[in-house]
Amino acid sequence: MVSPVLLAVVAVVALLVLTVAWRRYRSGGAATRESKRAHEAAQEREPPVDIGETYEFGVTEFSDHHSGDRVAVGKVEGFVLFTEDVPGSVEEGDVIRAKVMSFNRDNTSADASYEGRA
Numbered sequence: 001m002v003s004p005v006l007l008a009v010v011a012v013v014a015l016l017v018l019t020v021a022w023r024r025y026r027s028g029g030a031a032t033r034e035s036k037r038a039h040e041a042a043q044e045r046e047p048p049v050d051i052g053e054t055y056e057f058g059v060t061e062f063s064d065h066h067s068g069d070r071v072a073v074g075k076v077e078g079f080v081l082f083t084e085d086v087p088g089s090v091e092e093g094d095v096i097r098a099k100v101m102s103f104n105r106d107n108t109s110a111d112a113s114y115e116g117r118a
Contacts, residue, residue: 039108047107048077054099056118057081059092072096072114080109090117 049055057074063082064070072083072090083098090096098112 043106043108047103047110048079049081049100049110051100051102051110054097054115055081055112056095056097058095059083059086059090061092062086072098074098081112082109083112083114085114087114090114 055076057076059072059074061073062070063073067084069084070086070088072086074081074083074096081098081100083096086096095118097115097118099115100110100112103110
């Protein structure tokens, strides 16, 4: 026969393990915390790009962004640019030139207009 005290100890340990696992699951883990820290740091820094200037960068993906149109997404010094008017022949990995047109409200990304391939 198993001691009631031993059963209680096992139950408490199991409850603690489940609680820790649940908290990690809910918080998204280390990657989510690091992403949140990076986003907060980006909100505090000045954008590394200027409105009206043209920059070269690699296309990392395509998105429908807020305009509903296909836009190329890329980064300049970790700063995200959403580039409109990109021809259908441009693919992920291509390097393009784009002119910065405006910042979002928190200055953590910008909208740009396609100027050509780099």
